[in-house]
Amino acid sequence: MKKKLVTITSAVALMGMLTSATYANETPKEAAKIELASNNKKQPILESQKQDIEMLQLQISLLENAVAPVSASDAVNQWSKAITNRNGAYQYALFTLDLKEKTKTYFDNNGWVTGTSSPWISSYKIKNEKKINKSTYTYAVELQLETSTGPFGTETANLTVSQADANWFIDKVDVKKTASIWERTPYITQKLFTYRATEYAFSIPVEWDTKYRSAEKNSHLVFSYVPKNKAISERTLFSIEKIKEQTWEDGYEDSLYQKLGVKNGFVYAILPVSENQYADRPDSIEYKEFEKMSLDFQLLKKTFMFIEN
Known part of the structure; x- marks a missing residue:
């Protein structure tokens, strides 16, 4: 019997990242009694599937460890590459646990791909490093945008990076909501x-x-x-x-x-x-x-x- 595929958070997208180097606050319009669609009902997980899940979770953990930033500037560099490639799994792997919790719903809902196809980010420059304390830095990342017709201006993302043991992770990203790159950053609650x-x-x-x-x-x-x-x-x-x-x-x-x-x-x-x-x-x-x-x-x-x- 063919095994049912089990989707594990960020697994496929994260593996793709390494090989290609690319909360919902619901306000009901009307009160309604609803039932889950039949294709969304939870199905029992077989023992063989549990083993597959455990191995896949281990693989994800090792992959995330492999890209864990070793310095604050490394975290910002990797994030800049991840957002340029629209790779949500890569971005997620660079987040603190708190930011992961806040953004997981967005990534799940959008298939672990961020942003739009145009305008795209053609280059980036890291500027304005500021030390807040020994375990926290802030940076400004200048992103050059481009479309099929040529340059599309420059926009800025402000990042806060925090240390966790021997590694550094993105703790906060601020982007103007009116900016084109805001659509590439799922860091504001939808x-x-x-x-x-x-x-x-x-x-x-x-x-x-x-x-x-x-x-x-x-x-x-x-x-x-x-x-x-x-x-x-x-x-x-x-x-x-x-x-x-x-x-x-x-x-x-x-x-x-x-x-x-x-x-x-x-x-x-x-x-x-x-x-x-x-x-x-x-x-x-x-x-x-x-x-x-x-x-x-x-x-x-x-x-x-x-x-x-």
Whole structure:
């Protein structure tokens, strides 16, 4: 029998990092009784799977030890490389235990990848080292941004680094929320609210407010991004459809649709867009906002729940 794959926090992404060198405060919109989707129910773990988990946890621990910074400046250098490569597992490995606890939800929800494809970080420079005490330093990291059309300006991240035994770890990262690189740094708590459809519910970021339009008909839900500039047309972000199980097995299972749950003989599946719908305007605010909202797609999948009738 083929073993079920067990996902362990940061494992795959962290291994990829080394080979390629790349809390949700939920405020419900409406009170609703909900039940977890059937595909989210916990399943018993076999003894063989437990052994696999233990070995994988050991592997993760050894990998994190291998990249543990040996100095404050080493921690900042490694973080700068990790954020440049959009590698969330690498960033997470460089954090203090406190910062790991605060950011784990974000990394889980976003597949351990941070930031957007444009603008990207083309280079960085570490500046303004300041010793607070013998075990704490602060730094300013100057990040040069670039897009397909050329340079996109410079932004700054301020880091606090703390010593723990023989190693040093990132304890805090401050970035202006208006900065482009803020979307590459999951270090600010993301507030969520529950979107409630007729038969199911899921969480989306509060910051989506005023930026989307939804339309539901016969259990078919379409979410669209709505630009602030009314002269620019809205574009579809994703759709959720209710499909008969037999129909799903006959043609949908290997398609771009992704299963969210199964109930009463129907598969509920989401169809995300395959690319940024404003790709013809790569330097626009619409491109940036659409890209950010697309990155939040994993959050929706993880929080999808059926509503109990």
